[in-house]
Every structure is written in structure tokens, then in C-alpha cells.
Amino acid sequence: MSGANLDMARIRADFPILHQEVRGRPLVYLDSAATTQKPQAVIDALVRYYTHDNANVHRGVHALSERATHAYEGARERVRKFINAREAKEIIFVRGCTEAINLVAQTYGRSRVGPGDEVLITGMEHHSDIVPWQMLCQHAGATLKVVPVDERGELRLDLLDSLLTERTRLFAVTHVSNALGTVNPIRELVRRAHARGVPVLVDGAQAMQHFRVDVRELDCDFYTLSGHKMFGPTGIGVLYGKAEVLETLPPWQGGGDMILSVTLDKTVYNRLPYRLEAGTPDISGAIGLAAALDYLDSVGRDAIAAHDQELLEYGTQALESVPGLRIMGKAKERSGVLSFLMEDVHAHDVGTILDREGVAIRAGHHCAQPLLACFGVAATVRASLALYNTREDIDALVRGLHKVREVFA
Numbered sequence: 001m002s003g004a005n006l007d008m009a010r011i012r013a014d015f016p017i018l019h020q021e022v023r024g025r026p027l028v029y030l031d032s033a034a035t036t037q038k039p040q041a042v043i044d045a046l047v048r049y050y051t052h053d054n055a056n057v058h059r060g061v062h063a064l065s066e067r068a069t070h071a072y073e074g075a076r077e078r079v080r081k082f083i084n085a086r087e088a089k090e091i092i093f094v095r096g097c098t099e100a101i102n103l104v105a106q107t108y109g110r111s112r113v114g115p116g117d118e119v120l121i122t123g124m125e126h127h128s129d130i131v132p133w134q135m136l137c138q139h140a141g142a143t144l145k146v147v148p149v150d151e152r153g154e155l156r157l158d159l160l161d162s163l164l165t166e167r168t169r170l171f172a173v174t175h176v177s178n179a180l181g182t183v184n185p186i187r188e189l190v191r192r193a194h195a196r197g198v199p200v201l202v203d204g205a206q207a208m209q210h211f212r213v214d215v216r217e218l219d220c221d222f223y224t225l226s227g228h229k230m231f232g233p234t235g236i237g238v239l240y241g242k243a244e245v246l247e248t249l250p251p252w253q254g255g256g257d258m259i260l261s262v263t264l265d266k267t268v269y270n271r272l273p274y275r276l277e278a279g280t281p282d283i284s285g286a287i288g289l290a291a292a293l294d295y296l297d298s299v300g301r302d303a304i305a306a307h308d309q310e311l312l313e314y315g316t317q318a319l320e321s322v323p324g325l326r327i328m329g330k331a332k333e334r335s336g337v338l339s340f341l342m343e344d345v346h347a348h349d350v351g352t353i354l355d356r357e358g359v360a361i362r363a364g365h366h367c368a369q370p371l372l373a374c375f376g377v378a379a380t381v382r383a384s385l386a387l388y389n390t391r392e393d394i395d396a397l398v399r400g401l402h403k404v405r406e407v408f409a
């Protein structure tokens with residue numbers, strides 16, 4: 001049992017990939033912020049779909065197509081319920097957070113952002129919540145503004161109101177920093193942005209695998225998630241948008257499914273959500289994602305949140321005992337990520353030595369180069385946690401770090 005009352009032996013048994021040796025050592029997987037492992041229930045759902053039901057959706061008249069459509073639309077409803085969206089049409093299936101943000105930048109952004117306007121982001125965004133806005137601003141003649149981050153790794157909220165101007169067309173902010181683990185106070189940010197009439201997009205790539213997210217409570221206008229970071233397959237993600245906002249978006253990609261009728265002169269576009277889902281979607285991915293959400297609920301989202309938080313605290317204390325180790329990011333609210341540096345040892349060398357011990361972590365800039373630059377570093381070591389990690393995993397990491405010290409002594 002974990003302190004949060006999760007039956008860890010049972011949970012670990014649900015993830016077949018964890019039970020292997022890597023370089024002659026039992027695998028210790030601490031790279032879940034990059035991608036999570038998949039429970040057997042998700043793998044089974046994919047196998048079942050391809051074994052029994054595979055067909056294209058929405059336009060078939062035969063039984064398999066009906067089943068595939070039912071399962072795909074069922075997955076949409078499953079996501080709606082999981083994030084507490086009002087209507088299923090507010091759930092747009094995309095490839096992941098990257099595609100979701102690009103969709104908003106190229107539809108909402110291109111139709112609303114013009115010369116002299118501003119888009120506001122923060123200093124702790126992942127590249128996928130920076131570059132699409134840079135591209136948009138360049139195209140539109142607009143300016144990208146940034147809420148800075150302080151030395152603890154928290155947003156400078158004291159500057160927010162002055163950065164939200166009458167020219168701000170959108171505020172895009174991450175729920176949880178993938179590089180530092182900082183959890184941002186989204187409800188408050190949304191309230192303050194809305195007070196200025198500014199809509200908010202929340203990048204949720206690192207949130208829902210750790211704690212409950214209710215988009216209606218947050219009141220954000222857009223929320224994005226990546227299935228592969230929450231125990232689902234790669235290639236599937238979600239853009240949530242308030243119906244009244246999505247209804248105003250111009251179509252994005254053109255093609256099948258997003259139309260009602262096409263002549264060579266004119267196309268009539270489909271209703272939501274199909275209008276924003278051109279072409280054959282990732283049917284199996286959506287079904288696998290729904291299975292992942294069922295799995296999360298079967299384990300219990302509150303129990304997962306308690307487990308992850310407790311493990312983060314244990315990990316923080318354990319790392320602080322390693323000589324010459326400096327934890328990056330000391331925000332009051334953190335989730336899932338332990339980012340650190342070791343004196344006189346490059347992050348990549350730490351990663352290589354840990355790999356020899358069977359410990360999988362990430363070393364580098366974590367696609368958040370501007371954030372690391374503001375801390376004056378080019379790379380950190382990042383151990384990231386998920387519901388299948390245990391105190392033993394942290395202990396193995398710490399043993400590995402002592403090996404690193406020996407090698408570089």
C-alpha cells in the first residue's frame with residue numbers, strides 16, 4: 001500500500017512494461033512527464049478494437065462502422081464527463097496538446113489577432129505553447145508578451161494586471177510546468193483575465209494525470225490535453241473549448257467529415273465538433289484514451305492525487321540529502337516533477353550513468369528553453385512521477401545519484 005492507500009502491487013501489475021530489466025537492472029521509469037506507460041486495460045482496448053470493430057466512422061452503413069462510430073463518439077462523451085465539460089461538441093479530438101494549441105492559434109488567433117494586438121503567454125511555457133503564438137504574432141503583426149517567472153519558479157502575478165491590456169486578445173498559460181512542476185492558480189488567472197475581457201487557453205499536458213480538472217470550475221475558454229501523458233495512446237489528444245467560443249471559429253483543416261456538402265463552387269461546413277476534425281480521426285486512439293480515463297477513475301482520482309503528492313514530497317526530501325544537488329523550482333504548489341542539477345556534472349552525464357543503473361529520467365531543456373535560460377542554465381535532470389511509481393523508485397534514483405558522485409569524485 002502507498003500512504004495514500006493505493007495498492008501499489010496491484011497497480012504496478014497493471015503496467016506490463018514496468019516488469020523488465022534494462023541493462024541488467026530492474027527498470028525504474030521516472031520519465032512520465034515525457035510520456036506515461038500504458039495499463040493493460042488500454043492495451044486490451046486497442047487490441048479488442050482492431051480485432052473486432054475496426055472500420056471508418058460516421059459514414060458507414062454497415063455494422064462494423066456503426067460499432068466504430070459508437071465507440072469513437074462514446075470516447076468523446078467519456079472525455080466530456082471526465083473534465084466536466086457541458087456538451088460533447090466541446091470536445092475536439094486532435095493529436096495532442098501541440099496540435100490543439102496550433103488549432104487555436106490558426107483559427108481563433110488568425111481571425112481575432114491583428115496588427116498592434118497582443119498575445120500574452122508566460123515564461124514557463126513549453127515550446128508548443130510559445131512557437132504557435134510567435135508564428136501567429138509574426139503573421140498578424142502582433143506582439144507576444146510574457147508574464148515573467150520568479151526565482152522560486154512561480155509566475156509574477158503582481159505584474160499580471162499590467163500585462164493584460166486592451167490590446168490583449170488571448171492569454172495562454174500552462175496548468176503545470178513540465179520543467180519545474182509548478183502548478184499555476186488557473187482559477188485566479190482566468191478570473192483576472194476575464195475581468196479584462198481576455199479569453200484564456202490552458203495547456204493541460206501535465207495536469208490531469210495527477211489531479212482532478214474541472215473545466216467548468218476553472219472557467220477557461222480552451223483547455224488542451226495529450227492522451228499519451230495520461231496513460232492513453234500516442235497520437236490522440238483533446239482541445240476543449242466553450243461551445244460559444246468554438247462556434248465562432250472558422251474551419252481549420254479542410255477535408256472529409258468537416259463538411260455537410262461540397263460542390264466545386266462552394267462548401268457547406270459541418271456542425272461542431274466535426275467541423276474541426278477533418279479527415280479520418282484517430283479512432284483507436286480515442287477508444288484507448290477512454291479506456292485510460294476508465295482506468296484512472298477505477299483507481300480513484302483523489303487517491304492518485306494524494307499518492308503523487310506524497311511521493312513528490314518524499315522525493316524532494318530524498319534528493320535534498322544528496323550532496324551537491326540543487327533542486328530547481330521551489331514553488332509552493334508543485335506536481336509530478338523533480339528537476340535538479342548536480343554540482344560539476346552535466347545533466348546528460350547524470351542521465352547516462354542513471355541509465356546504466358536502469359533508471360530512466362530525462363536530461364536537457366525539456367522543450368522549455370526560455371524558462372531554463374531565465375534560471376541561467378541550459379539543461380536540468382528531470383525525474384517525473386506517475387501513479388505507478390513508489391518510494392523504492394525514488395530510493396533507486398538516489399542510489400544512482402550517489403554513483404554519479406563517485407564517478408565524478
Ligand code: PMP
Binds near residue numbers: 176367
Ligand atoms: N505542454 C506541456 C507542458 C508539455 O509537457 C508537453 C509535452 N512535453 C506539451 C505541451 C506538448 O504535448 P504533445 O507533445 O503531446 O503535443
